[in-house]
Amino acid sequence: MMLPFALLTLVACSGDVGPSADSEQAASQAQQLLATGAAGDGKQLYAACAACHGAKAEGNKALAAPSLRNQQDWYLRRQLQAYRSGVRGSHEKDAYGMQMQAIAKTLPDDAAVDAVVAYISGLGKKAAEATLTGNAKRGADYYSNLCGACHGPAAEGNDILQAPALAGVDDWYLQRQYEHFQQGIRGASEDDKYGYQMAMMANTLPSTEVLKDVLVYTQSLAR
Ligand code: HEC
Numbered sequence: 001m002m003l004p005f006a007l008l009t010l011v012a013c014s015g016d017v018g019p020s021a022d023s024e025q026a027a028s029q030a031q032q033l034l035a036t037g038a039a040g041d042g043k044q045l046y047a048a049c050a051a052c053h054g055a056k057a058e059g060n061k062a063l064a065a066p067s068l069r070n071q072q073d074w075y076l077r078r079q080l081q082a083y084r085s086g087v088r089g090s091h092e093k094d095a096y097g098m099q100m101q102a103i104a105k106t107l108p109d110d111a112a113v114d115a116v117v118a119y120i121s122g123l124g125k126k127a128a129e130a131t132l133t134g135n136a137k138r139g140a141d142y143y144s145n146l147c148g149a150c151h152g153p154a155a156e157g158n159d160i161l162q163a164p165a166l167a168g169v170d171d172w173y174l175q176r177q178y179e180h181f182q183q184g185i186r187g188a189s190e191d192d193k194y195g196y197q198m199a200m201m202a203n204t205l206p207s208t209e210v211l212k213d214v215l216v217y218t219q220s221l222a223r
């Protein structure tokens with residue numbers, strides 16, 4: 001009885017375990033759907049995304065797929081193109097990024113990218129549920145000193161600087177992304193112009209505790 005329990009604890013504590021069998025299955029179904037499916041219709045294209053990102057793009061933590069509802073259309077489009085060109089999701093330790101890259105590459109063309117993004121944007125904004133705990137007041141200080149100049153005073157994003165919204169985006173997902181920037185798993189290549197900029201900022205917060213404080217604060221700004 002003790003051994004399985006110990007193993008389970010080990011898996012639970014090791015953090016980034018990578019895609020589960022469930023999400024691998026969803027990925028191959030999505031690719032099949034995209035390969036055989038409708039070209040330009042955003043709603044039909046989105047059917048291939050729903051298994052992971054949810055029927056209304058609300059996200060699915062168990063599959064590590066973030067909510068897409070509070071993200072701006074220009075950012076969604078740029079990320080899909082970044083996966084398609086291999087700028088994002090190519091690092092060997094980026095198991096989730098690689099999974100998403102394979103799917104994005106199955107989108108037939110730029111028109112399909114635009115169509116699926118238009119469909120997601122049409123669902124309207126809906127803030128993701130907060131899952132982290134921390135000191136929002138301390139987070140606010142760090143945020144306004146180190147992050148707000150690019151991500152916007154209300155963490156609403158800034159298209160001129162190409163810095164995405166953080167308010168209302170899944171906090172567990174943002175924590176993982178920040179840590180990936182920090183560890184050189186995302187944004188390490190100079191070809192990734194904007195990812196590289198962010199990676200240079202990902203050593204400024206002193207600890208995981210403060211990162212959580214910042215994300216608790218940005219989540220409190222969500223609408
Ligand atoms: C097999 C599950 C799966 C499917 C199917 C899937 N995704 Fe994803 N998606 C993910 C995961 C996991 C991530 C997080 C990747 C990472 O950590 O880099 C992600 C990330 C994204 C991001 C980046 C969000 C951000 O804030 O940076 C976008 C945009 C996205 N997906 C759009 C789509 C679209 C559009 C489709 C359908 C064409 C789709 N996804 C299908 C699992 C999936």
Ligand code: HEC
Pocket residue numbers: 143146147148149150151161162163164166169174175177178187194195196197198201204205214
């Ligand atoms: C110099 C401008 C700049 C500053 C300052 C900055 N960022 Fe960013 N950040 C960006 C850009 C640009 C991106 C988009 C990167 C990409 O396209 O891959 C980004 C992306 C992110 C992402 C990933 C979002 C997603 O949906 O995947 C997180 C998380 C993030 N930043 C957190 C922070 C935090 C926390 C701070 C403060 C410590 C901060 N950023 C400071 C420019 C900045």
